[in-house]
Amino acid sequence: MLKDLIDTPILYFSKYIIRNKLEYYELFQGTRDTNNLEGWIIFILIGIEEMTEETISIISKIRDEIISMKHELRDKTQINLKNF
Numbered sequence: 001m002l003k004d005l006i007d008t009p010i011l012y013f014s015k016y017i018i019r020n021k022l023e024y025y026e027l028f029q030g031t032r033d034t035n036n037l038e039g040w041i042i043f044i045l046i047g048i049e050e051m052t053e054e055t056i057s058i059i060s061k062i063r064d065e066i067i068s069m070k071h072e073l074r075d076k077t078q079i080n081l082k083n084f
Helices: 013-019 021-033 037-082
Strands: none
Touching: 013 021, 013 037, 021 037
């Protein structure tokens, strides 16, 4: 986003929070009750790492599909052109 390559963020962090809702609320409450910031920070960092890996995997699959479709279209176009 900073380099204007995309117009919206692609890291869906709230998905991680939804998946780990109980732990999220427990750690959040822990920061309020006992000021345990370390557990909270570790939870957030693990979430960022997991969602980053998942996002990279999705992007790779999309890229692979685009390349596959590009090759398929090129091959079909060449076959059609040869028939004329």
